[in-house]
Amino acid sequence: MIVHAVLPGDVDTVPSGGNVYDRRVLAGLADLGVDVTEHRIDGPWPHGPASTIEEVLRGVPDGRAVLLDGLVACGVPDALAPHADRLRLVVLVHLPLADEAGLAGPVARELDRRERRALHHAAAVVTTSRWTAERVVRRHGLDPARVHVAPPGVDPAPVSPGSAVTGTAPHLLCLGALTPTKGQDVLVEALARVSEQAWTCVLAGPVTRDPDFVVRLRATIARHGLAGRVTVPGALTGPALERAWAATDLLVLPSRTETFGMVVTEALARGIPVAASRVGGVGEALGSAGPLPGIWVPAENVGALAAALFRWLADPMLRSGWRLSALGRRGTLTPWTSTSRRIVRHLRSPGPG
Template sequence: MSEVHVVVPADIDDAAVPSGGNAYDRRICDGLAAIGWAVHELAVVGAWPRPDAAARGCLARALAAVPDGAVVLLDGLVACGVPDVLVPAARRLTLVVLVHLPLGDEAGPAPAAAAELAALERETLHGARAVVATSPWVARRLVARHGVPADRVHIVMPGVDPAPLAAGTDGATRLLCVGSVTPTKGQDLLVEALAAVGDTAGPRLRCDLVGPLHRDPAYAAAVRRAIERHGLGGRVRITGPFTTARLEAVYAAADLLVLPSRVEAYGMVVTEALARGIPVLAAGVGGVLETLGRDLHGRVPGIVVPPADVVALAAALRRWLGEPALREGLRHTARARRGTLDGWEMTSRCLAGVLARLPG
């Protein structure tokens, strides 16, 4: 039986702090086990983006308990900031680092701090036997920025679960934005764009900002203040994270998913929306264009705008709200794209192939 030890964040299953990275980690652990792998989960306390002494000690102890020569897959949010722990461990273990988003690319840190994180990640990745990237964009980024040999970087993209078609609300005015409330996800840009749209949206416009607030409380507070300053309290709601049932309900009611991210490695919420036939309005950053994809006729199931451009985002919202033919066409394309999405079993089998081919 094939065997792998997987180092994951200790909060991987905490419903109060959902994230795309945690969801990916859980699905690959469960998926590898379902296809016959022996999966040993090692949950360690993280201190993203650079673990503190306690977190480093937790990771070091976890790795020390793994038998010599074993294959160990490590979530990069746990491992990439601690080459002093990972590089020595690589002398006796076959280490594979999973990168969701390069550490220095997260929006928010000062340039010097981002450069320091990038340097730590570079050292870690060069010490690993292989690197798994969750999108083609991440793979290209790691090769270009860190000089990781391309033949050591393997792309294993997230899957998506089948879902019922979303009924929506009135076909236009229920907007949904899902993601941790952080500068990276750009909720402040969406609030400013909605303020610019103003009353032309009509009285029924509603937008839910769904996602954890703990990653950057100061930013979340600033987004709340912007909502109040623009008088959008009756239209825009910061909900915090939703459990599965509540999240399903807001997806079912959504007419449009909005993803205003400043940085996005893949954008799992894009495929989650498309799986329900919901069109997407997104900033064209990182891996979003590849994730959004095209239907079998080459049509894009959404609207793409330049990143961090409030004017363009507001203009796209006006088009969506004011052009029924556009909305109908995008819904048709999103439903067509729905049938081309890969499931999580494909992700697990792709990852299993990568791990099985590692040189001894």
């Protein structure tokens, strides 16, 4: 089986959740014997030119399956339309385009309109959570039979020792692109309210998606006098990321919206509990078996997040309980092979051509 994959040009340079998902899925497809031809498309997606995608699709032989990252495909429905009847177009939706926080109203409405048209040209739509699947079905009037779920997998990982080994202050990690959607500004404001407690925090992730937001975030950290306790190292990969995980006692996910939250399962794989906004598909990442390995907080609620952090910082027994619950979740997580197997079924389904 031959599959063409249309990916953002930064798939190998920006360690976003969507890019990691794409890479792991394509590696899994190759392991399953699928011959994958990649097309990496540079551009300011989702605002790139339709002509670049249309040119790629024009070169794909009739009847072939094409897996398209939604960040690239959903903004260019006119590129998909001429090929919808001759190719099996499968669009992977990581985050509905209009759900990105901070968009001006007219921009969000135009992206929503384009995404609706693009997804109606797809033979199948794959999402990363049940929540997202239900959302795009309702939002865009899609046939539920054409919308499928392939949750992210997770690799086995060693238990993170955190501060228990070093004897240092409890350490928090917020991992994700620094954007309004991920809510690092909410976390910094919450940390300012618990500054009398002992803690350190790292806000790690790509800083190029919204440079103005990063400037404002750094200014807020300085204004609250937290520069010595909150660090913004940029994107972490490889050994640097593993060291960050090993030092972490609590993952904080203060997102304004989240389709799944891959960092949640990555934390649980290491026995790290999670304080997360109760949004989107995060509940699917945290799981429902056994005690909650952390705490839910309302999105964009600084007071609620500060109260949750204060409880965790001030109560060693609570910290221990969350940790034990997180350790209990390690054996319930699914591998990436499961994700790729789900997707290959929809690539192989009968379709045009």
